[in-house]
Amino acid sequence: MDNSTEKDEKPLDFIRQIVVADQESGKHATPVTRFPPEPNGFLHIGHAKSICLNFGIADEFNGTCHLRFDDTNPTKEEDEYVRAIKEDVQWLGFDWGENLFFSSDYFDKLYDFAVELIKREKAYVCGLNAEEMRQHRGTLKEPGKESPYRNRSIEENLELFTAMKEGKFDEGTHVLRAKIDMASPNLNMRDPVIYRIMKATHHRTGDKWCIYPMYDYTHCLSDEQEVITHSLCTLEFEDHRPLYDWFLDVLETPSHPRQIEFARLNLNYTVMSKRKLMQLVQENHVQGWDDPRMLTVSGLRRRGYTPASIRNFCAEIGIGKRESWIDMGVLENAVRNDLNIIAPRVLGVLDPLKVVITNYPEDKTEDIKAKNHPQNPDMGSRSLPFSRELYIERTDFMEDPPKKFFRLGIGREVRLRYAYFITCESVVKDEQTGEILEVHCTYDPATYGGNAPDGRKVKGTIHWVSAKHALKCEIRLYDRLFAVENPDADKDVDFKEHLNPNSLQSLPNCMVEPSLADLAPGDCVQFERQGYFCVDLKDSSPGQPVFNRTVGLRDSWAKRNK
């Protein structure tokens, strides 16, 4: 009858539809999902999409979500990343509770499963080297050739596999392979490698093992061990699903999770692969994994993005199977929307220009009352010191401005936010360079607070700060890291060629209202008429904040002047 309440419900994506269907059919009362990062780099916004999906489903349907580190390759993985990944997942607002796992937790079980495969004549030790194996694999259009070692006896395989485990062979001399079908049109099914010899120290198991299981083999069995119901991964693993199912079927495991693939996130003006992010860090194109220009979770955090804004972003872009490119503007919009609600408004001047109020007493200081949030009285107000000498934004003054410039110009009157109307009388210039040094104005004492008793209107309101009370500080403005929409588009051009040389602009001489000395690292504010800024987590010190611009305000004035 009345479907008005249903109207604004966001439709379920295809994965959630499957979860609901499984719930309704009784297949799974509650879902168990997992987020399975490899600890070989920092998490980025693409991982955030997966985290929000997996943990989100668990939250919404009364299930659980495991955090499982997929650590099957000891040569690439490090503890430092484990620590950072945990911090990022928590910061995003998710809790794995007791469910913290490592694929390496299952190394013993995985080994037993491999022995079982051999006994079922579904795996064999192969002595082909990497190059030979590549040749035997065939091509996309031609079937592969069977390995000469394919029909070894169970006993021989068992003996050889034990020897592999005991370190009796060198790396690369033997592998354990699944015995499936060398003629399969799906290359993943052409007797894939299950175990390889790696004489490396593992970050958790140390030197216990010198053979390590491969991803395809490990992942399905780890999921199975944890009784995962829905194993969500990205599209490129679609071709691996038959193999995922094959291992579970052959081993007749009690549980058989369902792998479901979705499209990874692409954002324009950035790169998303861990390898490329790593390169930017190692070659010092950025100042670390948490550089505010990086779309890593830690970079976004340092940039001033809130966890809620990232979650909202992920919810907004949805889940599907289409390869899509999201505009960076959508991400920026997500922070604006969140910060617009929660960020206190303050006054700060990025590029200071001195203003002298010639008819204001030399030694006088007044308190000006300013709202902390014009739309939210609950956020209260504060007082701003006002005196004869002020700073305003250099871009808010033009000697001979065009008509539509609603700011200060010679002979023009504007409002100083919350303070007084001022009229510009003259400018003082550097005789050599012509640079404007000072602007001389008069104020109307009757306009205290920003309203004229005679009812006269003023077109513009500009921000300001009292010169002798201002806190001088550094503010960093960030722009997109790349100058083109898709830095990866041309395979013949290195993506780093497209780095935006102006992605970081540091302003060391900004003047902000004095109350900002009390801010703590991570606090965010809106500098009115400028944008949202946060106190840098690393480079700020007590009483001396360094600000990062998270994102600018929408600016229809700048837009029309393009």
Added chain:
RNA sequence: UGGGGCGUAGCCAAGCGGUUAAGGCAUCGGGUUUUGAUCCCGACAUUCGGAGGUUCGAUCCCUCCCGCCCCAGCCA
């Protein structure tokens, strides 16, 4: 005819045989405003990659065609 996937507006994305083809971003108008912000209103696909077919009726089912993405690591 290797195999697997995907095509709805500038960018995302609902839609599940009968809808005025949701919603968001962007864009363009208008209003409010002591932030050129926010907020509020309005405009924005006769059409769903193309062509056929099934059906009273197709974005949705079938066929063919076109386009894009993924796969030949002892990476994940």
